[in-house]
Amino acid sequence: MSSTALEEARRRDAADPLRSFIEEFHHPVDPAGRRLIYLCGHSLGLQSRSTAAYVEQELADWRRLAVAGHHDARRPWIDYHERAAPGLALLTGASESEVIAMNSLTVNLHLMMASFFRPGGARTRVLIEAGAFPSDRYAIAAQLAWHGLEETHLIEASPRAGERCLRTEDILALIAREGPRLALVLWPGVQYLTGQSFDLPSIIAAARAVGAAVGLDLAHAIGNVPLALHDDGADFAVWCSYKYLNAGPGAIGGCFVHARHARRRDLPRLAGWWGHDAAHRFEMRPQFEPMPGAAGWQVSNPPILSTAPLLASLELFARADPARLSVKSHALTACLEQAINERLGRRVEIITPAAPEARGAQLSVRLDLSRERAQRCHELLKQAGVIHDWREPDVLRLAPVPLYNSFEDVIGAAAALEAALAA
Numbered sequence: 001m002s003s004t005a006l007e008e009a010r011r012r013d014a015a016d017p018l019r020s021f022i023e024e025f026h027h028p029v030d031p032a033g034r035r036l037i038y039l040c041g042h043s044l045g046l047q048s049r050s051t052a053a054y055v056e057q058e059l060a061d062w063r064r065l066a067v068a069g070h071h072d073a074r075r076p077w078i079d080y081h082e083r084a085a086p087g088l089a090l091l092t093g094a095s096e097s098e099v100i101a102m103n104s105l106t107v108n109l110h111l112m113m114a115s116f117f118r119p120g121g122a123r124t125r126v127l128i129e130a131g132a133f134p135s136d137r138y139a140i141a142a143q144l145a146w147h148g149l150e151e152t153h154l155i156e157a158s159p160r161a162g163e164r165c166l167r168t169e170d171i172l173a174l175i176a177r178e179g180p181r182l183a184l185v186l187w188p189g190v191q192y193l194t195g196q197s198f199d200l201p202s203i204i205a206a207a208r209a210v211g212a213a214v215g216l217d218l219a220h221a222i223g224n225v226p227l228a229l230h231d232d233g234a235d236f237a238v239w240c241s242y243k244y245l246n247a248g249p250g251a252i253g254g255c256f257v258h259a260r261h262a263r264r265r266d267l268p269r270l271a272g273w274w275g276h277d278a279a280h281r282f283e284m285r286p287q288f289e290p291m292p293g294a295a296g297w298q299v300s301n302p303p304i305l306s307t308a309p310l311l312a313s314l315e316l317f318a319r320a321d322p323a324r325l326s327v328k329s330h331a332l333t334a335c336l337e338q339a340i341n342e343r344l345g346r347r348v349e350i351i352t353p354a355a356p357e358a359r360g361a362q363l364s365v366r367l368d369l370s371r372e373r374a375q376r377c378h379e380l381l382k383q384a385g386v387i388h389d390w391r392e393p394d395v396l397r398l399a400p401v402p403l404y405n406s407f408e409d410v411i412g413a414a415a416a417l418e419a420a421l422a423a
Contacts, residue, residue, distance in 0.1 A: 009406070009411040023049075024050070028387065038387045041243060041405075043243065045245060050315070051248070057073075080302055081102065081295075084310055091317060103299070105239060111297055112236040114268065116235050117147075118183065124153050126143075127207075133192045136186065172203070179209075185213070186217065189225060190225060190360050191220070193364060195352035201231075208233060214234045216237035219238075223245045224362075226326055230258065241253060241310050244361070262292045269296070274300050274302075275291055276289055320402075329401075332400040333363060335410050335411070343414050344418055346368070369421075386413045386417070
């Protein structure tokens, strides 16, 4: 690592207005107690130091109050999910009534498709991106089968020959061409493998213009890139909370339903007791009366011990300010990109778009090596203390997260990658 690059990184860290947040997280360490460089927030975010207190409060109230904790806990459990709404609304650009913390991503995706994927007549197709995260593809294939449709009704948008990422104009052209056949466009906010962030307003507008329902998978977008779900107008969105939202392994997921659907009784849904009108829920009426807004799609009460870490993390986001986090995210990712390009040149290929608005806190780096040598580089990078993600056969995914990563982290990661490639 050059002394000049290291000195510049430390200077930038000293001037970083968000630097104090780095110490509000538990960072993994090696056997000697040295902090590792953690660039894997796109898979599992770090635990905030406040998480233990949030969880312990619920355990203490459970010990002390038992069932009375539903009403008498410090944060009563009966409406616990509502405490996440302000933070989720802030991060998604939605109103509090349009968002809900519930279930997990794929469960929420199935619940949303039960309402918004209604194939009929010529409209039987679903459009996704080629190489979508397998969970989404499996869910869509299952929904197609549920409606008696073959997988030929799934349309996958691919990049142009020789390119890694999709062009917006090609997505819009495909939507226009397939419009009369499209029942649903399901699109990611950020593509998990390439790290490409999409022009969601244009894609959503194009889908709605041809009469298709439109949903979003925001697993890699929420807490990572700016979102404006209400203004953009998607019918629904789903996400998990264990990546950039730092809510822990298997944490509660979330869902957005646009306000225009808030009181629609004509939409079929897979209803559950917790989605019933809260004012009459405990009257145990046989007829389902959905809550207005996203809350009407709940099926069960929230898992308190899984939701508590999300509340701890959302409090940090509110204090840090998403706008400031976005500025730092652009700077961190650009710093990592520059360091890799200067040190490694053509020995690697960054497949994530170069434009700041077309990516979030992620660079996907393809190694121009055989599979065996690429895997060895991946292992050497881990041994050097850089925690990252490996995707077969030759891609390293590196996520410099603005809440808890530093400029020194990204310079150190680039130096370790250079050494691993030279070994």
